[in-house]
Amino acid sequence: MLKLNINGKALDIDADPTTPLLWVLREWVGLTGTKYGCGIAQCGACTVHVDGVATRSCSLPAGSVGAAKITTIEGLSPDGLSHPVQVAWAQHDVPQCGYCQSGQIMAAAALLKEKPRPTETDVAETITNICRCGTYQRIKAAIDTAAALTAASPASGKV
Amino acid sequence: MSQTMQLGRRFFLTTAAAAGGGLSLGWSLPEAAAQSTAGAELSIWAVIQPDDTTIVRIARSEMGQGTLTGLAQLVADELDADWRFVKAEYVAPEVNLANKRAWGDMSTGGSRGIRTSVEYVRKGGAVARAMLIEAAAAKWSVPATECSAALSVVTHTPTGRRLRYGELAAEAAKLTPPTEVKVKTPAEWKLIGRGVKRLDTADKLSGKTVYAIDVQLPNMVNAAIAQCPVFGGKLKSFDATKIAGMPGVHKVVQLDDSTIAVVADKWYQAKTALAALPVVWDEGPNASVDSAQIDALLKAGLDAKEAALGNKQGDFDAAFASAAKKVEAVYGTQFQNHATLEPMTCTAKWDDGKIEIWVGSQNGDASLAAAAEAAGVKLEAVKVHKHHLGGGFGRRGQQDYVRQAVTIAKQMPGRPVKLIWSREEDMQHGFYRPITQCRLTAGMDAQGNVTALRARLSGQSILAYLAPQRMVNGVDPVAFQGWNKEEFGYTAIPNVLIDHAVRNTHVPVGFWRGVNTNQNALFMECFIDEVAHAAGKDPLEFRRALMTKNPKQLAVMNAAAEKAGWGMPLPKGVFRGIAQNTGFGSFTAAVAEVSVSPKGELKIHRMVCASDCGYVVNPEQVAMQVEGSFVYGLSSVLFSKITIDKGRVMQGNFDDYQVMRLVEMPKVETVLVPSGGFWGGVGEPTIAVAGPAVLNAIFAATGKRIRALPLGSNDLGST
Missing domain, CATH: 3.30.365.10 (Aldehyde oxidase/xanthine dehydrogenase, molybdopterin binding domain)
Incomplete structure (x- = not known):
């Protein structure tokens, strides 16, 4: 039996501890906002926060997470829309097919938490998630906007 | 998406009363008319609820290209709906079937989503509007001609009385739909042409969208x-x-x-x-096939006597024989996987x-x-x-x-x-973009005017694999996309010969965003650049001279060049390249600005893309498609390839099938120059010009022509 803290809830989960966190989230817990794209930590569609750090859950055995706090896209903000990154994303109408966007948003949110005013290089080096629709230009613009929103209202940036 | 997405008209009407009343409005389609059911109301495009919520039915599929929003704009504009009330939902295929395919074609590809349904969905909106006005007029006992509609409200102009669509919907639904309606002229459009936000964004930000x-x-x-x-x-x-x-x-x-x-x-x-x-x-029997054998098969096709004719004008052989100067080059592209992120x-x-x-x-x-x-x-x-x-x-x-x-x-x-499917299964069992080689040959007179141009394609045919019944006397028309008579941009060249040696392999092939304009535009635009260089002329000026008979295409190229500041000084070490193409009913051109370090590291600084898709439904959506198509196109030109060994695909995941990431993203600027009068495609046309613009800029920067794609391990360095 796995004990995990997901989006603020302590859960007992009947999954093998070697199961990647991604599949525990999707198939055992039913949180499907976190996506499968590659299974080898290449594409970033499965990005979640583990104690606030952007983590590719497809390659992380769920049993290794321990008591760390897991946040998925469903837990990023209470209404699913009000985190500064989500607000900025809506403003720039970033998603196309949208499949990678949970991961992109989680990666961006973690970056902004660590570096509230990231440079272009910070963004380029940190946001390595794949988007096949090619929304990168709008992701860059939205991160700038999110940084500005967070600076204007620091409390709203807290997860 | 609401649950009503699964409901057909009949079902909806029988349950509407229980749901608080609603209006289903439709329009008979060409297909339905052809089945001798002309005038019968068989379809529904809009549903209006008492609170004014306006649900537009969508037959095509949303895969990121924005068709859901664009189609809803078309209907809502004719309906004079307030955009704030508009939602979209899919028509269920079994409902389409049960209603004699009243919603028409559901296939979503070839950048056809809007351009081939624009007439009937707009009429659907116009019919709805006419019925709402008629219902209001009846309620007020006034002539319908004294009423007007705007922002989901019908107004009786002389008295200023108003009724919301939500108040009128139930009565309007009882009326017989008019058989003749007039759709708006472009001057009357309120939503078409506006960069409204996508309808499907919110759930994609919260993780709620259920793929x-x-x-x-x-x-x-x-x-x-x-x-x-x-x-x-x-x-x-x-x-x-x-x-x-x-x-x-x-x-x-x-x-x-x-x-x-x-x-x-x-x-x-x-x-x-x-x-x-x-x-x-x-x-x-295919277990011993490898990419080298496939390359050799295609190479032989370049010299084959027999080939399917694609485009011909004048007499290439005679003109080429008497040319003062000759240029020749062979280009090649590899198989590409789609690699949708959802397997x-x-x-x-x-x-x-x-x-x-x-x-x-x-x-x-x-x-x-x-x-x-x-x-x-x-x-x-x-x-x-x-x-x-x-x-x-x-x-x-x-x-x-x-x-x-x-x-x-x-x-x-x-x-x-x-x-x-696992990612690996997805990578190794696709319907790949066909592998293609091309030999291009040009002849010029003593003044550097192109008198003869020839392109011989050799490679796999999509139709031969997927739909052999659509082959026309051994010709795969898809293979010539961008080079067909109505598309080819260089018709001022008097003698042209374009043909295709079909060389099929055991590898499944299929349609791929922008296929086959990707390969064809890359071959042609890089080669024309080579010819311009051989003639000692500026690549833009050189193209202009060849495009005098293609004014729309020329205008788009000029728009891209002007926005990019072609001919103006650039920062040290930065160089430009240009490309143009026509495909999927739209005209496109791009200018790329790149630099290459002495070690050979490429940086794409800026790309300008101009597009004339006739009428623009949503300029923001078009810009998004330009940006996205450039990423998809450049991925295949710079990084990704599918190769074969022992009969199987050698790549398995995104570690060995590299695609473009944010760090490589240039600044992309979109210039829309809609000339009106037609509806061109948007999702695919611009992909074709991204690659050649960048490759031509790389040549300007390094003097190196990259002819075997992708760029991959080609050494661009000078040290």
Whole structure:
């Protein structure tokens, strides 16, 4: 039996501890906002926060997470829309097919938490998630906007 | 998406009263008229609820290209709906079927979503508007001509009385739809041409959008699949007993002579068990094929006597023989996978002779038909739940994964089975962009004017593989996209010969975003650059001289050049390249600015793209498609390739099938120069110019011509 803290809830989960966190989230817990794209930590569609750090859950055995706090896209903000990154994303109408966007948003949110005013290089080096629709230009613009929103209202940036 | 997405008109009307009243309005379509049901109301495009919510029905599929929003704009504009009230929902394929395909073509590809349905969806909106006005006029006992509609309100102009659409809808629905309606002129458009936000964004930011891979149903099981790694090979044997005790495993299912699946409670369990399942393949006659052999096959095609004619004017041979100066080059591109980020997936449930599927498909009708065929039931026994696609790019026009899910589900009666392909399976069992080589030859007179131009394609034909019945006397018209008579941009060249030596391999091929303009524009635009260089002329000026008979194309190229500041000084070390193309009914051009370090590191600083798609429905959406198509196009030009060894695909995942990431993203500026009078495609046309613009800029920077694509390990360095 796995004990995990997901989006603020302590859960007992009947999954093998070697199961990647991604599949525990999707198939055992039913949180499907976190996506499968590659299974080898290449594409970033499965990005979640583990104690606030952007983590590719497809390659992380769920049993290794321990008591760390897991946040998925469903837990990023209470209404699913009000985190500064989500607000900025809506403003720039970033998603196309949208499949990678949970991961992109989680990666961006973690970056902004660590570096509230990231440079272009910070963004380029940190946001390595794949988007096949090619929304990168709008992701860059939205991160700038999110940084500005967070600076204007620091409390709203807290997860 | 609301639940009403699954409801047909009849069903909706019978339940509307219980739901508080509503209006379903439609328009008879050309197809319906052809079935001698002219004038009958068979379709519905808009549903208006008492609170003014206006639901627009969408027959095409949303895969990121924005068609959901664009089509809704078209209907809502004619309806004079307030955009704030507009929502969109899919028409269910079985409802389309039951209503004699009243919603028309559901296939979503070839950048046709808007341009081929623009007339009938707008009429659907106009009919709705006319009925609402008539209902208001009847209520006020005034002539309809004294009433006008705007922002979901009908106003009686002389008295200023107003009624909301939501108040009128129930009465309007009882009226007979007018058979003749006039759609607006461009000057009257209020929503068409506006960069309104997409309708599908919010749920994509919160993780709430349910893609097919996210479907969760009571009692559901999951399936992982393996197909013979060598195309054309077969399944020889497997030993199901070896995995029988593994966690969650229910069953091993052999689907056909080359495919096997494991069904388990969870997909991760199915995948893990499949990896442990001993399988022996009979790899068959293709097991020794490799990319070198395929390259040699295509190379021979470049010299073949016989070839399918694509475009011809004048007498190339005679003109070339007397040319003062000659230029020749051979270009080549490799197979490309679609690599949609959501791998192939479909859920199916077989119950009491009926089949139900949950799928992201580029063609809802085809998914329904494929499910019926695989289940061995009539079309009427199928129900299809359409989900937004996690990428399509042409791959989800094929229905192989639907058939597989249904075949497995038949072995698990009463239980929904979700089939998910692993990334590796997806990478190795695609319908790849065809491998293609091209020899180009040009002859010039003493003044450097091009007098003769020839392009010989050699490579695989999509139609020969997917739809041989659409081949025309051995010619695959798709192979010449961008070079057909009505598209070719250089008609001022008096003598032109373009043909195609069809060279098919055992590798499955299929439609791929922008195919075949990707390859053709790259070949032609890089080569024209070579010819310009040989003539000692500026690439832009040189093209202008060849495009005097193609004014729209020329105008677009000029717009890109002007915005990019062609001819103006650039920062030290930065160089420009240009390319133009016509395809999918639109005119496009791009200018790239790049630098290459002495070590050979490429940086694309800026790209300007100009597009004339006739009328622009949503300029923001067009800009997004330009940006996105550049990423998709440049991925294939700079990084990705599918190669073959021992008959199978050598790449397995995003570690060896590299695609563009944010760090490589240049600044992309979109210039829209809509000339009006036509509706051109948007999702694909611009992809073709990205690659050649960059490659021509690389030449300007380094003097190196990259002719074997992708750029990959080509050394651009000068040290």
